[in-house]
Amino acid sequence: MREAPILVVGAGPAGASAAATIAEAGLPVLLIEQRDQLGGAIHRQPAAGNEEHVWRPARHRRNWAALTARLQASAERIEIRTETIFLGVDSEGRFLFDDRHEACVFARRPRAAIIAVGAIETIRPFPGWELPGVMTAGGAQVLLKETGRPPEGPILLAGGGPLLPALAAQLAKAGNPPVAVLERGRPWNAPAALARLALSWAPMSEAAAYAAALAASRVPYRCGAVVTQAEPDGDGLKVSIRVGETQEPLLVRHLLIHDGIAPNRTGIPLPDPDGAVPILLAGDGREALGADAAILDGRRAAMQVLARLGHAERGAPSDERGLQRARDFQATLARALQAEPIVPPPETLICRCEGRSHADLAALAPDASAREIRLMGRFGLGACQGRFCGPMIAALRGQPLPTASPPRWPLRPVSVAALARLTIDETE
Amino acid sequence: MTSHFFWNGGPVAFRSGETIAAALLRAGITDLGRPSATPGGRVFCGIGACQGCVIAVAGAAPVEACLTPAREGLRLGPLPAIGAEHA
Numbered sequence: 001m002r003e004a005p006i007l008v009v010g011a012g013p014a015g016a017s018a019a020a021t022i023a024e025a026g027l028p029v030l031l032i033e034q035r036d037q038l039g040g041a042i043h044r045q046p047a048a049g050n051e052e053h054v055w056r057p058a059r060h061r062r063n064w065a066a067l068t069a070r071l072q073a074s075a076e077r078i079e080i081r082t083e084t085i086f087l088g089v090d091s092e093g094r095f096l097f098d099d100r101h102e103a104c105v106f107a108r109r110p111r112a113a114i115i116a117v118g119a120i121e122t123i124r125p126f127p128g129w130e131l132p133g134v135m136t137a138g139g140a141q142v143l144l145k146e147t148g149r150p151p152e153g154p155i156l157l158a159g160g161g162p163l164l165p166a167l168a169a170q171l172a173k174a175g176n177p178p179v180a181v182l183e184r185g186r187p188w189n190a191p192a193a194l195a196r197l198a199l200s201w202a203p204m205s206e207a208a209a210y211a212a213a214l215a216a217s218r219v220p221y222r223c224g225a226v227v228t229q230a231e232p233d234g235d236g237l238k239v240s241i242r243v244g245e246t247q248e249p250l251l252v253r254h255l256l257i258h259d260g261i262a263p264n265r266t267g268i269p270l271p272d273p274d275g276a277v278p279i280l281l282a283g284d285g286r287e288a289l290g291a292d293a294a295i296l297d298g299r300r301a302a303m304q305v306l307a308r309l310g311h312a313e314r315g316a317p318s319d320e321r322g323l324q325r326a327r328d329f330q331a332t333l334a335r336a337l338q339a340e341p342i343v344p345p346p347e348t349l350i351c352r353c354e355g356r357s358h359a360d361l362a363a364l365a366p367d368a369s370a371r372e373i374r375l376m377g378r379f380g381l382g383a384c385q386g387r388f389c390g391p392m393i394a395a396l397r398g399q400p401l402p403t404a405s406p407p408r409w410p411l412r413p414v415s416v417a418a419l420a421r422l423t424i425d426e427t428e
Numbered sequence: 429m430t431s432h433f434f435w436n437g438g439p440v441a442f443r444s445g446e447t448i449a450a451a452l453l454r455a456g457i458t459d460l461g462r463p464s465a466t467p468g469g470r471v472f473c474g475i476g477a478c479q480g481c482v483i484a485v486a487g488a489a490p491v492e493a494c495l496t497p498a499r500e501g502l503r504l505g506p507l508p509a510i511g512a513e514h515a
Contacts, residue, residue, distance in 0.1 A: 041474075047447075049443065050443065050445060050446070103488065121473065132459040134470070135470075136472060136473050138475070139475065143449065143450055143453065147443075147446060382479075384477065384478045387478065388473075412476070415489030
């Protein structure tokens with residue numbers, strides 16, 4: 001009988017770090033990745049055979065090279081399943097996966113599980129955010145990393161946070177600088193926070209490289225500027241922009257939006273580090289602290305699992321200090337870029353899956369229960385399960401959109417044909 | 429050698445290893461339309477979370493265009509259009 005593996009879901013920096021740490025301790029690992037290559041969003045690799053590589057900071061390249069070297073060194077203990085979607089845990093405690101390449105669902109019983117599925121981008125809605133041609137900045141960035149080629153035609157980046165200038169710099173270096181970057185925050189109004197940020201060398205040197213790239217390509221970085229509306233216009237979009245009291249239109253082909261990231265927890269099993277099958281979360285999927293911290297957090301989760309299974313390792317205090325530094329940095333960054341919420345007009349779509357508007361949300365009783373929001377309002381019921389409308393509703397109502405607890409599987413739609421071919425590995 | 433899949437019957441070129449979404453966007457196809465009251469399909473989050481780019485595949489289950497490597501000869505279309513045929 002084979003030894004049951006430690007399951008790691010997600011092969012970004014946290015998952016790769018956790019998988020390598022456990023395999024190095026001599027235990028078998030089952031590493032699940034939804035894409036055909038490892039790396040996650042931050043370390044997304046160029047599509048196989050693609051020679052056009054997008055520029056990225058040396059620190060990230062080094063970090064990923066080190067992680068892949070560790071995975072290779074322990075390869076005989078790591079079973080990697082790519083193009084495989086984690087579907088959740090069934091009532092029998094089996095972990096279910098949709099193998100998209102083989103078009104079948106399979107079930108495994110791991111000794112422990114580390115879920116490292118990263119973050120979801122937050123969007124502040126405006127009329128037209130649902131249109132084709134509007135993408136998240138993170139989504140556009142992973143595409144750029146895969147293809148090495150920027151989208152054609154004028155690009156506008158809007159929202160808030162450090163991803164916007166980072167992506168703008170990469171687009172500029174790849175040959176299509178955006179027409180502008182609109183940052184809703186006004187960092188110059190928070191000099192104390194800016195001064196603190198200046199003390200963080202690695203992210204600040206990265207920011208300086210981005211700023212230089214934007215200056216070289218003459219990309220305006222406008223603070224206190226927001227998109228208020230987008231409308232179809234021929235092959236592109238007519239975007240309305242508000243800067244202070246002035247409104248102006250801008251014609252673009254692509255509008256890339258982003259307002260920060262939050263852990264991807266929809267449908268994800270609840271953490272249960274002391275359960276019979278310990279379940280831990282790691283990386284941005286546990287706490288959105290960024291790529292460097294995710295490596296530390298993956299190792300921390302792995303050490304916790306190893307200690308729990310009697311392999312006596314303990315977490316390194318330096319990991320905890322690193323995570324705390326990342327936490328302080330993110331909090332300071334949030335203070336520097338904070339912006340008052342804007343209440344979107346009634347026609348603004350909130351739930352894209354079911355076509356439900358802000359007016360539909362406002363028509364619900366102010367004290368509507370979780371059931372009423374879902375079953376009468378039809379919010380959070382669609383194919384995305386509230387991953388995008390959930391944070392919007394939380395911001396508008398001042399309380400989170402309730403989710404099923406414990407989470408129900410499948411956390412992604414799965415075909416009946418794939419389910420009918422279910423294979424259960426009962427040797428474990 | 430250029431490879432192709434088909435979107436709504438028309439050929440779309442793709443490079444080895446790239447996703448369906450990357451090929452569609454390079455071909456200028458952003459509207460993954462859906463004839464219903466809800467907004468049309470489109471590539472949005474790029475990580476399989478929003479399900480906005482789920483498309484129909486003739487003879488197989490629907491897939492997220494952003495996650496799925498393009499393969500030679502796939503016949504793809506908006507969700508109900510092809511899906512209705514082999515329902």
